[in-house]
Amino acid sequence: MTDDWRRWAECRKHDPEMWWDKDRQRQAQEVCVVACPVVSECLSAALSLGDIEGVWGGLTQEGRRAWVKRSTDLASC
Numbered sequence: 001m002t003d004d005w006r007r008w009a010e011c012r013k014h015d016p017e018m019w020w021d022k023d024r025q026r027q028a029q030e031v032c033v034v035a036c037p038v039v040s041e042c043l044s045a046a047l048s049l050g051d052i053e054g055v056w057g058g059l060t061q062e063g064r065r066a067w068v069k070r071s072t073d074l075a076s077c
């Protein structure tokens with residue numbers, strides 16, 4: 001996968017700290033979900049990088065952990 005999608009990242013237009021500061025991540029998630037055209041590409045990139053911090057693809061680190069766990073549980077059924 002190339003990183004071309006990053007050119008369209010909505011977060012480039014905002015204070016980047018919002019994606020890392022846990023007290024502001026809810027606001028960052030809203031930007032991701034409501035305004036970002038590359039949310040699926042971003043989530044895919046985050047998952048490929050492992051258990052990384054910050055909001056990516058509209059999910060917090062904890063949200064991605066839960067998403068991965070659900071996916072793993074479903075795959076094992």
Ligand code: SF4
Nearest residue numbers: 009011032036042057
């Ligand atoms: S989905 Fe990813 S690229 Fe888009 S605004 Fe959120 S963190 Fe940025």
